[in-house]
Amino acid sequence: MAKALVVADIKQGVLKGSTAELLSKAKAIGVETAVAAIGSNIESLIPSLVNAGSDTQYVADDPALELFSAGPYASCVVDAAKQFGANLILFGFSESGKAVAPRVAAQLDAACATDITDVMLQGDQIEVIRPAITNKVLQRVKANTEQMVAVVRAGAFEATEGITGTENVAKLSPPEPDLKAVIKEIVSDAGSEIDLADANVVISVGRGAKDQAGIDLVKELANDLQAGFGSSRAMVDAGLLPHSKQVGQTGKIVAPTLYIAIGISGAIQHLAGMKGSKVILAVNKDPEAPIFNVADYGIVGDLFEVVPILREEIKKIGS
Amino acid sequence: MKILTTVKRVVDVELTIHVQDGAIVEEGLQYVINAWDESAVETCVQLKENNGAETTLVSIGGEDNVDIIRRAYAIGIENGIHINDPALTEADSFVYAKVLQKVYEKGDYDLVITGKQAQDTDSGQTGIILAEYLGLPCVSNVIGIEVIDDQHIKASRLGDAGTEIVELELPALVTVDVSINEPRLPATRGIMMAKKKPITVMDLAALGTSLDEVGGAGLKSEIVEFIPQEERKGGQKFEGDAAEITAQVVDLLANEAKVL
Numbered sequence: 001m002a003k004a005l006v007v008a009d010i011k012q013g014v015l016k017g018s019t020a021e022l023l024s025k026a027k028a029i030g031v032e033t034a035v036a037a038i039g040s041n042i043e044s045l046i047p048s049l050v051n052a053g054s055d056t057q058y059v060a061d062d063p064a065l066e067l068f069s070a071g072p073y074a075s076c077v078v079d080a081a082k083q084f085g086a087n088l089i090l091f092g093f094s095e096s097g098k099a100v101a102p103r104v105a106a107q108l109d110a111a112c113a114t115d116i117t118d119v120m121l122q123g124d125q126i127e128v129i130r131p132a133i134t135n136k137v138l139q140r141v142k143a144n145t146e147q148m149v150a151v152v153r154a155g156a157f158e159a160t161e162g163i164t165g166t167e168n169v170a171k172l173s174p175p176e177p178d179l180k181a182v183i184k185e186i187v188s189d190a191g192s193e194i195d196l197a198d199a200n201v202v203i204s205v206g207r208g209a210k211d212q213a214g215i216d217l218v219k220e221l222a223n224d225l226q227a228g229f230g231s232s233r234a235m236v237d238a239g240l241l242p243h244s245k246q247v248g249q250t251g252k253i254v255a256p257t258l259y260i261a262i263g264i265s266g267a268i269q270h271l272a273g274m275k276g277s278k279v280i281l282a283v284n285k286d287p288e289a290p291i292f293n294v295a296d297y298g299i300v301g302d303l304f305e306v307v308p309i310l311r312e313e314i315k316k317i318g319s
Numbered sequence: 320m321k322i323l324t325t326v327k328r329v330v331d332v333e334l335t336i337h338v339q340d341g342a343i344v345e346e347g348l349q350y351v352i353n354a355w356d357e358s359a360v361e362t363c364v365q366l367k368e369n370n371g372a373e374t375t376l377v378s379i380g381g382e383d384n385v386d387i388i389r390r391a392y393a394i395g396i397e398n399g400i401h402i403n404d405p406a407l408t409e410a411d412s413f414v415y416a417k418v419l420q421k422v423y424e425k426g427d428y429d430l431v432i433t434g435k436q437a438q439d440t441d442s443g444q445t446g447i448i449l450a451e452y453l454g455l456p457c458v459s460n461v462i463g464i465e466v467i468d469d470q471h472i473k474a475s476r477l478g479d480a481g482t483e484i485v486e487l488e489l490p491a492l493v494t495v496d497v498s499i500n501e502p503r504l505p506a507t508r509g510i511m512m513a514k515k516k517p518i519t520v521m522d523l524a525a526l527g528t529s530l531d532e533v534g535g536a537g538l539k540s541e542i543v544e545f546i547p548q549e550e551r552k553g554g555q556k557f558e559g560d561a562a563e564i565t566a567q568v569v570d571l572l573a574n575e576a577k578v579l
Contacts, residue, residue, distance in 0.1 A: 012480065071457075095477060102412070102448050111539035112448075134332040136335075137546065138548055140543040144537065180491070181458060184485065186478065250496070281572065292556050294552075297571060298555065301564070
């Protein structure tokens with residue numbers, strides 16, 4: 001039986017939903033599952049790792065792993081993959097996953113695919129589907145090796161309801177630190193804000209919001225909905241918002257249940273980052289804006305007028 | 320400091336891409352320098368201007384790659400290496416990384432700067448795999464570089480929890496994001512000068528290797544087919560009284576789409 005090792009997505013000590021989604025998918029294609037959890041002080045996450053659907057838990061728990069460092073993280077994944085005999089090594093969509101996956105593939109001499117939206121097994125043959133050329137086409141890719149490392153695009157798989165696993169913990173030895181690439185500090189510009197990558201609702205603001213007052217107005221709506229707050233490239237280029245907020249080909253790729261684009265015209269670059277959302281609502285003054293070509297619901301109007309009404313109407317539903 | 324940068328010639332993504340019978344339709348496609356690599360070239364030139372460096376560019380591909388090498392010359396890159404070998408038409412990230420490893424080993428480089436991904440495959444693997452093959456310290460998705468001394472640089476990387484500041488011991492490799500800078504356009508004088516500048520052209524044999532050695536004969540994975548992306552269709556668009564249409568849309572979001 002083929003085996004899949006899912007690398008747990010742990011952020012600030014919390015296990016992210018993508019871990020259960022990836023494990024659910026692995027179980028659905030009929031493979032044996034394990035999870036690799038890497039971090040500091042993560043013992044308490046073991047029950048959640050089991051509940052996420054893993055049947056073996058490889059845990060690397062060491063103070064030296066508190067801050068992300070691609071080299072040591074890759075060593076832990078390689079160690080777990082070898083112990084488990086994994087054919088498929090799956091990472092959730094994250095910057096750390098994207099940094100570690102190619103290292104693991106190079107060390108295991110395995111195939112590597114990033115940004116996948118589906119994975120199939122034909123006997124022992126691994127195949128994946130992934131978007132390419134700025135999300136304009138899909139590729140079906142076949143591994144010629146027995147092992148493939150893959151990074152799964154956000155929102156590609158759903159967690160099976162009631163999924164669970166069995167507790168079978170294996171401790172990994174702490175890896176050698178990377179003395180030639182030393183992480184000095186992490187400057188957080190996101191603070192305690194909701195993470196764009198795994199928010200259920202994402203609200204992005206574009207040039208239509210004009211300035212800080214416009215941004216603040218849209219932020220209030222995001223707060224009401226406990227939504228992730230994103231932006232178009234124009235606002236980042238104008239210096240109004242940090243790059244970490246940018247949704248698009250050269251920023252973050254999101255696929256929430258509801259995406260609300262406010263004052264965003266819908267350049268290809270931006271669309272590539274949010275087209276995978278389940279439902280899209282667009283608010284724009286220009287009835288010809290390309291964003292309406294991808295939006296399920298469109299409101300043609302001035303955002304300064306529409307957003308306060310949106311807030312009122314949404315509050316009515318909540319109450 | 321000696322810097323090596325890599326540049327890929329890729330399809331222009333501003334144009335429509337058509338798929339027929341599982342393959343990309345070549346007709347009507349145009350090719351450009353990969354946007355992330357353009358930022359890598361700009362990063363090299365800025366390091367040269369601000370800190371003093373010797374800059375070398377390598378590009379793998381056919382005759383047409385000469386154009387992007389000359390463009391990089393026009394911006395300020397000093398040396399160009401063109402790996403032109405028809406055997407490399409069907410290469411993947413691992414093969415490119417092996418070829419680049421050979422190039423690196425022929426020079427005496429302190430720093431390798433690559434774009435974090437190419438806009439044709441969007442894979443983001445080659446630079447990181449190259450660092451693994453070379454055993455170099457590596458930081459990906461870099462948005463800022465600061466030279467500390469002859470042996471060290473500081474790289475700012477956009478990570479999951481914010482900007483990660485990493486101190487690297489040279490030689491090292493970084494892959495850069497487009498947000499690191501705004502690449503300059505070549506000036507006319509630069510373009511004229513670039514036309515006369517020699518380019519070192521090599522095939523695999525000249526590089527001292529073979530298709531077998533770089534893994535080109537047995538790719539780890541292959542594209543079985545291209546599938547057209549199902550385009551999203553626009554849904555219901557409302558115009559008119561803001562209060563009325565907004566209330567209507569919120570009702571639809573709650574009761575039709577069931578997402579509120």
